[in-house]
Amino acid sequence: MSKDRKRIAVIFGGQSVEHDVSILTGLQFLEALDLDRFEGLPVYVAPDGGWWTGEALLKRSFYPLDADKKKRLKAVRLDVGRARSAGAALLAAKGGLFGPKEDQLPFDLMVPAIHGSNGEDGTLQGLLAFHGVPFAGCRALASSTTMDKDFTKRVLGALGVPVLPGARIERPQSGASLEPKAMERQLAEGLGRLEFPLFVKPLGLGSSIGASVADDMDGLLAALLAVFRIDQAALVEPKVANLREYNVAASRATGVLRLSAIERPKSAADFLNFSEKYLSGGSGGAKLDEAPSEGMLSQNRVLNPEELTPDQSTAIQNHARCVFETFNLAGSVRIDFLSDAESGELWFNEVNTVPGSFACYLWQAAEPPLSFIELTTSLIEEGLRLSAGERAQTDVQTARAVIFDRG
C-alpha cells in the first residue's frame, strides 16, 4: 500500500431519523475505498450531535454507542476558521500535563454520508464550503433545494416533467392544533378536489420514514401528526393506484452524465416502508458484521425490470437527466419515480442527493457496470475537482474593489 495515500473522512450517523441507515451507508463507503490510493477516516455524528472518530466505528456490531464504548473513541470537531492554505483538519481532544491539548487529524476530503436533515439538506455542505473543506457530492445549494420535495416538484413541473399534484401542510406552531378548515382549504388548493385515499409524507426526508396512506379525514389527521413528529411540514398527494416505484441513479463523477440501471423496489405492501427496506428477511435487527448475508438487500429489488417499455425507460432517463441538470447535482444521486402499473403513467417523485449505499447496487448493474470501488474513487476525484474550482476568489484588484492601499 502506497504511503502517500489521501485521507478521506467519511461523515455518517447524524441528527436525523435516518441516523441508523446513514451508519450503513458511511461504513459501506469506507469499506469500498481503493486502499492503494486512499485511507479512510470514519467520523461518526452521534444522535446528540457529538463527533467521534476511531477504528472501533468500522464495525456494525459497535452500534449503538454507550458511555463505555465512547471511551474507545476520540471526540473530534472540525477545525473551523483555519487559513485555507493550512488544509482541512479535525481536532481531537487529549489530556496534557499543562491542561487539555488538541491533536490535529488532517484530511484531504470529507464525504457526507448523512441522510435526511442536518446532513443531506445542505447544512453540512454549507459548513464545509464556508470553511474551504473539500467535500464530495452535491454542493450546498443543490442539496438544500432538492431537500424540499414540494419546491423540487414545482420547479420540475414547470419544466414539463410530470409530477403529481400535492398540498403542503405546515406543522402548527407549538401549542396550536391543526385547523381542519384551513387544512381543507390548503388541500383543495393543492389537490383540486379532496379525494381519498391520500399519500402523506414528510417534506424533507427519504427512506420512506414517516410516510403513510390516509383513507379518510381521521386517517389524514393521524398521518399528519405522525409526520409532524419528525418534520416541519408534510406533503399530501393522491395515492397512486397500482403503484410501482422506479429508481435510477445519476452521476457526472466520471466526467460525463451517466445513468445507472433502473430498479423497481419489490414490495407486497402498498409502498415500501422503512422496515421492509432495511430489515426484511432478518430477525428484525439490522444485519451485523459477522453475518455474511448483508449483501442480500439486492433481493428486495428487481433490476432493469422487464415490464418497463422502451418508451418508459427513455422517459425515466430523460427526466432523470433533466433533474440532474436543472439542480446542478453532483456525486451519485438517486432519482425516484412513481408509476401506475395499469395506465403506464409515470411521475417524478423525489431526489436523494445522498442515497442509501450511494446507490452502488444500481451502478454495479449499469451498462457498463461500475464497481463500488470505481464509484467511490470517482466520487472522491469529483469532490476534489469541484472543491478546487470553488476556492474563494479574494483578489480585490480583480473585482476592482480596492479600498485599502496594499502598497
Add this chain to the structure above:
Amino acid sequence: MTAGDPGMSPPKTPFHKLTLGPEATEAPQIIWLHGWGQTHASLLPLAELMEKRATNILFDLPGFGKTERLERGAASPEYAAAVAAELTALPAGRRLIVGHSFGCRVALRLAAGWPELVGGLVLIAPAGLPRRRSVLWRGRAVGLKLSGRMARFADRLLGSRLHDRFAVRFGSADYRNAGPLRESFVKIVNEDLSEVARQISQPVAILVGEADTETPPEISRRYAQLIENAGLVVLPGFGHLDILSRGRHQLEARLSRFLEEHGFGH
C-alpha cells in the same frame, strides 16, 4: 496425492449448487468453495459482485448446506476428488477456483491433483499450514490432548460421558459443532498442505485480512513463499469472516484484477 482413486467413493447425489451470471460457455467460470461450517451462502455477497464478469458456480460442500456428506472420516483429499467429479461434468473453459478457509484446502488439492480442471486459484484466508504457536500454547495443547484421551479411555472403561463434557469445555466451536463430521474435522485440521502447495503451478492470488485470528496472515505469507506463482495481499481492518461481507468490495477489486491479468476475460 495423484489424480484418480482417493480411496473412497464420491457422494451418490450431486452437489447442491447455485449458478449466477451468464450461461454462455465462453464466459470464464468461477467455482466457489466455502469454509468449514459454512454453506455457499457465505460467498454469495461476493459472488454476486462477479455476476457480470463470469459464470459463478457456488457449491455446498459435502456435509454442509444441502449436500450429502461423504463417507465417515473423509478429509480434504476426498473432498477434492468429489469436487473434481463435479467439475468434470461441467462445460470445459477457463476456470478459476475461489476458496475461503477450508475451501482453500480443497482448492489446493484440486489444483495439484487435477491441474487440467483448474486455471487459477484465489485463496481467501487460506487454512492448511500448521500455525506457529508459542511454547506455552503447545504445552497446553499437549496437556489437553492427553486429558481428552484419558477421558475417552475412562468412558470406555466406566461407560461415563466424560469426553463429551471435555469437548464442551475445551473443544473449538467447529469441533463441537462438527457432529458426524467430527472425524473428518480432526483429520482436516491436522493436515499440512506444504507439499501440495509446492506442486501448484497455476497463477494464485492469496487474500487475507490483517485482523484474521483463525487463519492469520502468517499462514498466507508462508503459502505465498511455497507456491511458485502466487501474489499476496493483506487487507487491513478485516477478519476471517467479515472479509467476505464488509470486505467484499476489496476482494472484488482484487478478483477482477486477477481475472484480467491472467486472461480470464471474455
